[in-house]
Amino acid sequence: MERRNFLQLSATSAMAIAVAPSLIPQKLYAEDGSLFQTFEKVQLKDAEGNALKSKALVKEENYVFMYPHAATPAIMVDLLTPAGKDIKLKSEDGVEYIYKGGTGSEGTIVAFSAICAHQLTHPQKAMTMFQYVPTTGKTLAYDKAGVFVCSSHLAAYDANQGGKVLGGPANQGLASIILEIDADDNIWAVAVLGPNKFQEFFDAFKQELKAVHGRRGAKKLVKEEVKVEKLKNFTAEMIQA
Numbered sequence: 001m002e003r004r005n006f007l008q009l010s011a012t013s014a015m016a017i018a019v020a021p022s023l024i025p026q027k028l029y030a031e032d033g034s035l036f037q038t039f040e041k042v043q044l045k046d047a048e049g050n051a052l053k054s055k056a057l058v059k060e061e062n063y064v065f066m067y068p069h070a071a072t073p074a075i076m077v078d079l080l081t082p083a084g085k086d087i088k089l090k091s092e093d094g095v096e097y098i099y100k101g102g103t104g105s106e107g108t109i110v111a112f113s114a115i116c117a118h119q120l121t122h123p124q125k126a127m128t129m130f131q132y133v134p135t136t137g138k139t140l141a142y143d144k145a146g147v148f149v150c151s152s153h154l155a156a157y158d159a160n161q162g163g164k165v166l167g168g169p170a171n172q173g174l175a176s177i178i179l180e181i182d183a184d185d186n187i188w189a190v191a192v193l194g195p196n197k198f199q200e201f202f203d204a205f206k207q208e209l210k211a212v213h214g215r216r217g218a219k220k221l222v223k224e225e226v227k228v229e230k231l232k233n234f235t236a237e238m239i240q241a
């Protein structure tokens with residue numbers, strides 16, 4: 001693992017541009033609105049560039065895509081059971097927000113920003129230590145699987161309860177990526193709910209991101225469409241504790 005993953009990082013808040021009001025259910029906002037941000041409405045496409053359909057998702061598979069920025073990874077999972085609704089969550093600085101639930105015909109499809117709230121471990125091409133561990137798996141991070149796990153220091157996050165912390169060193173849950181599914185079963189990412197780590201991520205990995213995305217490319221907002229890959233195809237090595 002890169003040493004940078006262990007750095008202590010100062011808390012900063014991300015800036016965002018609200019451009020695409022959407023069909024978001026009510027009550028997502030924190031009291032001051034700061035923990036909910038709409039972004040460009042972006043269609044999820046498969047590796048061949050075709051529209052990804054919700055019914056084509058493999059249950060409990062990790063699907064990775066970049067959202068809302070060109071370099072900020074998110075993971076989508078179609079869970080075995082519907083995600084909980086109206087989950088009250090709190091950021092590390094005490095701001096409350098409400099997770100409304102999963103999407104899809106049965107409310108089983110969820111997506112979260114795949115940047116660990118502890119020290120920013122995230123899926124990388126060379127290696128991935130952050131992932132959803134299916135219910136058939138095992139993890140040292142929590143007493144049962146079916147959770148998101150960061151294997152850097154064993155943070156566990158509840159995939160069914162809005163990404164809240166179940167165990168380990170993280171002080172707050174994962175930011176949720178709000179998805180919509182249209183009448184043709186297409187999947188769209190439209191917003192981010194909860195305390196995100198985007199700015200800290202950009203600060204911590206500045207040089208690496210610059211090398212891959214150019215001077216300002218990493219922060220560019222994704223527009224119109226984004227490629228979705230199975231995490232096991234995106235990364236060379238999946239490491240899970």
Ligand code: FES
Nearest residue numbers: 116118119150153
């Ligand atoms: S970076 Fe420490 S648990 Fe994820």
